[in-house]
Amino acid sequence: MKLYLKVWRQENRESKGKMVSYEVDGISQHMSFLEMLDLLNERLIKSGERVIEFDHDCREGICGACGMMINGRAHGPLSGTTTCQLHMRSFADGETVYIEPFRAAAFPILRDLKIDRSSFDHIIQAGGYISASTGQAPEANSILIGHEITEAAFDAAACIGCGACVATCKNSSASLFTSAKISHLALLPQGKMEAADRVINMVAQMDAEGFGHCSNTDACEIECPQEISTLHIGRMNYQYNKALLLKKNEVK
Numbered sequence: 001m002k003l004y005l006k007v008w009r010q011e012n013r014e015s016k017g018k019m020v021s022y023e024v025d026g027i028s029q030h031m032s033f034l035e036m037l038d039l040l041n042e043r044l045i046k047s048g049e050r051v052i053e054f055d056h057d058c059r060e061g062i063c064g065a066c067g068m069m070i071n072g073r074a075h076g077p078l079s080g081t082t083t084c085q086l087h088m089r090s091f092a093d094g095e096t097v098y099i100e101p102f103r104a105a106a107f108p109i110l111r112d113l114k115i116d117r118s119s120f121d122h123i124i125q126a127g128g129y130i131s132a133s134t135g136q137a138p139e140a141n142s143i144l145i146g147h148e149i150t151e152a153a154f155d156a157a158a159c160i161g162c163g164a165c166v167a168t169c170k171n172s173s174a175s176l177f178t179s180a181k182i183s184h185l186a187l188l189p190q191g192k193m194e195a196a197d198r199v200i201n202m203v204a205q206m207d208a209e210g211f212g213h214c215s216n217t218d219a220c221e222i223e224c225p226q227e228i229s230t231l232h233i234g235r236m237n238y239q240y241n242k243a244l245l246l247k248k249n250e251v252k
Contacts, residue, residue, distance in 0.1 A: 001093040029089040054113035064160030074164035102167035119209040126205035156184035165220035171212030179236035196243035
């Protein structure tokens with residue numbers, strides 16, 4: 001199959017970028033989207049041109065590094081799928097495909113399709129650690145956790161930090177990402193001790209990084225490759241207000 005690509009090219013974060021056109025033929029429908037870009041890059045190398053830079057690592061939908069906008073949609077046309085899991089059979093022969101980086105003030109473009117997601121790292125770092133008693137490991141059944149709670153915690157922990165939620169949100173909000181990281185510890189007894197400090201610090205860091213506010217359109221849940229529920233945002237807001245009240249009472 002043959003595709004006509006419109007790819008965002010930008011030398012660095014200070015330079016002005018633009019869409020550049022490429023024709024790529026000989027594409028197998030069984031290729032992944034990233035393999036198709038690899039094919040294009042091989043041809044650019046042979047012609048002496050600079051390759052298109054994009055992030056990737058595991059190529060198994062685990063690391064979250066490969067995110068990009070494909071025809072205006074985060075990770076492309078399929079739901080619950082990362083860019084590396086997207087295959088070329090999802091496109092028609094002769095189709096024009098627009099490829100751009102995730103765009104947000106907190107995700108500056110480094111080059112081409114590569115963005116700086118370190119703002120997510122700063123939010124996680126603001127959450128700190130959980131306290132753990134040292135010594136002999138406790139008996140496995142000494143801390144009983146209900147099935148519904150464990151499933152909700154696992155749902156939150158499934159977040160891979162790809163940034164699709166931010167890129168899709170009209171406000172560039174990181175509420176789904178931050179709430180997932182807060183929820184998966186807030187739900188478990190091991191995370192209770194620092195719960196108040198964690199939610200206050202992580203929300204404050206989210207705001208400091210320049211992310212926008214959530215306006216409950218649920219676009220983030222729709223585009224999340226792990227289909228993480230926006231119910232975690234409600235839990236984060238509850239935990240945040242509860243923590244503020246606890247801190248206020250401590251002052252008194």
